Amino acid sequence: MTVAPGTTRPPRELADVPGWFPVLDQLLFTWFLDRQESRETRGDLLEVGVYMGKSAILLGQHRREGEQYTVCDLFEGDAPDDANRAEANKSYSKLTREIFEENYLSFHDELPRVLQGPSSILPDEIKPRSCRFAHIDGSHLYEHVYGDIGAAHDALLPEGIVVLDDFRSEHTPGVSIAAWEAVLNRGLRPVCLSTQKLYGTWDDPEPVQEELLAMLRERDDCHLSVQQAAGNRIIRLKSKGMAAPEFPYSRHWTKPEPKPAPAAAAAPAARHAPAPRPRPRRSPARKLAVDLLPPVVTRAIRRARANR
Template sequence: MTAVPGTTRPPRTLDDVPGWFPVLDQVLFDWFLDRQEGTGVRGDLLEVGVYLGKSAIFLGRRPREDERYTVCDLFEGDAPDDANKAESTKSYRTLTRRAFEENYLSFHDTLPRVLQGPSSRVPAEVAPGSCRFVHIDASHLYEHVHGDIGAAHDVLLPGGVVVLDDFRSEHTPGVSIAVWEAVLNRGLRPICLSTQKLYGTWGDPGPVQEELLAMARRRGDCRLSVQEAAGHRIVRLKSDGMRAPEFPPARFAPSPVPDGAPASAAPPAGPVRRRGRGRRLAADLVPPVVARAIRSARTGRG
């Protein structure tokens, strides 16, 4: 299993998974998806750029029956151009598909549909008008983000939501230019802004904004401001001590050691193992990557 940086243990909670997924965005993801489900919107989910799986794991709870969840990432594959290769080498040297899959399978029984390669694969692999929610957190290069926004427009169903990461970070000017260009010239309508993500739609943002404003005003842990810019209502949200939504722990995580107890008191990682037929049945049911980890632990291989 993929270890938490600086330790030898696999992730036990979502917070243990490396990556950038602030509490405010966890709250907003849940709110938008709950609203879609409550209003009967059906459609697939898509994440472009997964890193080590933090937000992908979070989204992996949400597909309903007959809905597909697809993720796309270059992982350790060849970049489509020199600029993207340089970006991947600088920022994502440790990212591998195996690391992502092991993290994901710590929390879920099965993997999502995984597209390994550049995000330019998405238009050929995801049907037009099939998605209700798209999260884009891949390349920071203008040309790629421009293409990713175009792909999101095509795969979203009417009224679907796109979430664009790093729209305002100082180290991602290419994302900022592509996002605001889409708002000014390509019909994207902002719903709201968090600290690092823009939530938008190519439909009418008015009704969802009204519901979002009502939700934010009821909370005592959310700062809110509303501005007008270039004919768009811009709703800005900021956490004021928000707590993360409840998320189940890793399926095979050991119980935490009580404060003050010696490390030897910790139970062994992994599911409880029984002899005989029960052991064989467990081996048949767990994901292959977990079974390999268990076998390696028994034989002393790291």
């Protein structure tokens, strides 16, 4: 089996898969998807840009019977333009479809629907209003992100959630411009912001925001602030020592061998008090002499014996 770069063995748990998917976003993905499922919101799942498959593996865990999960990536294929090609060569030169698929199949029995090519093919491949959740993490170039946001808008159900990655990283100004342009001019409503991702909807965000705030206020491992900007309520989140949510192990996981119990240290030999020395027996002549001597002399003899 091919092993992902930087690893020495197939992934045994989600943390073993290379990629940029912070614990806070793992929690938020899980919460939004669980909320949809508890409300019986049905729809397909979409991810643009998969890298080694870390977020895709989590998303695939939430695909239910009758739903389709589609991923789209260039992998090692040709980019549509020189700028995109330069970006792919710089950031994703080691990414191959084979590595993604093998990582994914470590956790799931079957692959998602894989579209290998530029995200511009999505409008022809995804039915309008068919998706409940879309994660956009492909190109960082403005024109491509602009198109990906438009494709997500057309693909999502009214109450669907879109997640835009790298919306405020210093090396991705194109994503920032496209994301906030969508908020100001294209009807996207922010639900919350993590350190890397913007979570939004083209529906009314207030109901989901209220539920999210209620959940977060019960936790002590997340910094929370609420601001207003251009008529939007902005919920900002930052991890505070947060642990990753539970996730099933891969098929490569094995129960760790129990460590052998440390050998019992040899008990120190018991220290015995020295046996009392036998008192010397006095001869009859000495005893008689002591009895016949004057008391002063007898006491002196006894003191001398005690000192000895």
